[in-house]
Amino acid sequence: MGIFDYFKKKPDELALPEAPQSASKPAAEAATPQSIFTRLQSALKKTHDVLNTDIRDLFKREGRLVDDEFLTELFAALVKTDMGVGPANKLRDRVKTDFRGRVVQMSDVLAAVKQELRGMLDQPGQQQALQFVTSGPTVILVVGVNGSGKTTTIAKLCQRFKDQGKKVVLGAGDTFRAAAVEQLTIWADRLGAEIVKAEPGADPASVAHRAVAKAVEVNADICIVDTAGRLQTQSNLMQQLEKIHRVMGKVIPDAPHEVLLVLDGTAGQNAISQAQGFSSAAKCTGIVLTKLDGTAKGGVVVAIREKFAIPVKFVGLGEKAADLAEFNAQQFVDALFEDLV
Ligand SMILES: Nc1nc2c(ncn2[C@@H]2O[C@H](COP(=O)(O)OP(=O)(O)OP(=O)(O)O)[C@@H](O)[C@H]2O)c(=O)[nH]1
Numbered sequence: 361m362g363i364f365d366y367f368k369k370k371p372d373e374l375a376l377p378e379a380p381q382s383a384s385k386p387a388a389e390a391a392t393p394q395s396i397f398t399r400l401q402s403a404l405k406k407t408h409d410v411l412n413t414d415i416r417d418l419f420k421r422e423g424r425l426v427d428d429e430f431l432t433e434l435f436a437a438l439v440k441t442d443m444g445v446g447p448a449n450k451l452r453d454r455v456k457t458d459f460r461g462r463v464v465q466m467s468d469v470l471a472a473v474k475q476e477l478r479g480m481l482d483q484p485g486q487q488q489a490l491q492f493v494t495s496g497p498t499v500i501l502v503v504g505v506n507g508s509g510k511t512t513t514i515a516k517l518c519q520r521f522k523d524q525g526k527k528v529v530l531g532a533g534d535t536f537r538a539a540a541v542e543q544l545t546i547w548a549d550r551l552g553a554e555i556v557k558a559e560p561g562a563d564p565a566s567v568a569h570r571a572v573a574k575a576v577e578v579n580a581d582i583c584i585v586d587t588a589g590r591l592q593t594q595s596n597l598m599q600q601l602e603k604i605h606r607v608m609g610k611v612i613p614d615a616p617h618e619v620l621l622v623l624d625g626t627a628g629q630n631a632i633s634q635a636q637g638f639s640s641a642a643k644c645t646g647i648v649l650t651k652l653d654g655t656a657k658g659g660v661v662v663a664i665r666e667k668f669a670i671p672v673k674f675v676g677l678g679e680k681a682a683d684l685a686e687f688n689a690q691q692f693v694d695a696l697f698e699d700l701v
Pocket residue numbers: 361362363364504505506507508509510511512513534540588589650651652653654675676677678679683
């Protein structure tokens with residue numbers, strides 16, 4: 361069911377997305393590091409369970425000799441999370457270097473795996489936090505394939521910015537689908553954000569241009585522009601993204617300041633190939649990996665970090681407006697191996 365269908369339901373049937381809180385959210389409801397970790401932990405439960413079952417199996421008996429058989433089994437357990445062969449090989453090699461020929465406890469191996477994994481996920485030098493400009497609106501363009509969670513992510517970001525007391529303008533740049541415009545309009549109304557839209561079939565670049573101009577006019581802090589879902593193979597649509605870029609830059613010279621590529625976490629390794637085409641054509645500055653809560657392939661974050669020069673900035677942990685967390689390597693690794701150590 362698309363998110364739009366939820367709005368057609370009666371309020372008491374609305375499991376999601378949740379209605380926004382008032383503009384000034386009570387401090388008690390603000391996300392604490394602990395509550396974010398708990399949410400991350402429950403979102404990663406499927407991936408965690410698959411990995412933990414396999415790793416526990418490796419250590420059925422206390423103390424295990426690290427030999428070729430063990431290393432192959434460890435590799436297989438890691439690869440199942442969809443982290444990719446390269447990262448799984450690296451982790452196996454680390455364990456091989458540290459422990460080969462020795463009898464080890466599970467905690468020894470996991471400490472080494474966790475440390476190596478954190479190093480792989482933490483990429484110093486990358487701007488992981490969203491970059492805000494110091495004057496004028498910060499312009500965020502949101503791109504991705506159909507159904508990856510773009511509109512939901514925009515709503516989540518909008519809620520986050522409104523909670524921070526920021527003024528937000530949304531641009532309904534998915535002019536291919538009337539429902540997408542309507543969906544974003546409902547979100548804008550709920551969240552108290554201004555929205556710029558056009559008739560179905562209108563040029564999305566013109567909507568993007570008007571949205572940025574409106575953000576300047578009303579002195580907004582943030583302008584977030586939606587785009588239609590597209591495949592990297594649709595070269596005309598990919599060129600359209602470049603046009604959207606150009607016209608935004610005519611209003612504010614260095615806009616868009618962030619281009620977020622929304623990837624569906626349930627796609628696992630397929631998410632990687634989606635990212636490859638987009639990251640260059642759309643000059644992406646960050647990735648939002650959605651639906652981590654619905655997948656046992658959460659290890660794909662590792663593969664994305666390994667392959668791309670752009671950081672994972674956020675992860676989607678559910679369908680509600682609050683289910684968006686800034687990506688944090690330490691928390692991710694801890695949530696993945698929670699209970700094992
Ligand atoms: N479980 C879960 N579902 C999500 C998440 N993010 C989005 N969804 C769901 O994914 C579906 C598609 O989300 P949309 O936001 O409509 O996706 P979109 O990319 O805008 O779709 P198009 O406009 O068709 O390209 C909806 O049912 C959302 O509720 C998430 O983090 N977790």
